[in-house]
Amino acid sequence: MAGSWDQYAQARTPRRAHNAAGASTWFNWTQYPDHGPGLEVLNPSPGAHVLDLGCGKGGNLAHVYAQGHRGVGVDVSALQVAHARTRWPHLAVVLGDAVAYLDEGEEPFDAAYSVFGAHWFTDPDLLLPAVHRRLRGVLAFSYAPLNMLSTIPRWDLEPDEWGELLDKHGFVDIEHQVIAPPAGAESGRPTTLMRAVRPEE
Structure with missing residues (x-):
């Protein structure tokens, strides 16, 4: 799988230096800038x-x-990680598998997220309990029906199916948002954003 992600990294254009508002950093849950x-x-x-x-x-x-x-970022692609470390050398970025990273550590996180990332491409019955063990707050992840990396298994589930899985693995306050594409977008594909909370014990 790492090789496929390296191939994807080579083809994907790096994030531009500034967004439309002139900011040098910003957060995107969707495929649209x-x-x-x-x-x-x-x-x-x-x-x-x-x-x-x-x-x-x-x-x-x-x-x-x-x-x-x-923050800590985890990714299986050496090319992606190298790019992140070069452009933003102050970031803590780990090369490795998400489940393995979660299983090997103990320090808790206040929030966790995945944007077209591990939650889409990892068996949720493995990933969700690993996240639950380390999380002390909000989990959010987004995915969309994109034509990408078709050779890699991914979990294209409906929001209610994700909700059942999140509930099964101990998350609460589960909700989702379907984000419509901006006017004039070429693909016209919406993004689904799931959000849940790991309750305090």
């Missing part, structure tokens, strides 16, 4: 410890840092 909600979905407290599962080239994680939070 400057569209949809931002980091507020995670409701992070000041200085929160945030985990990016499938951080890619680090654009969203860079915004987490820019907003004063601590």
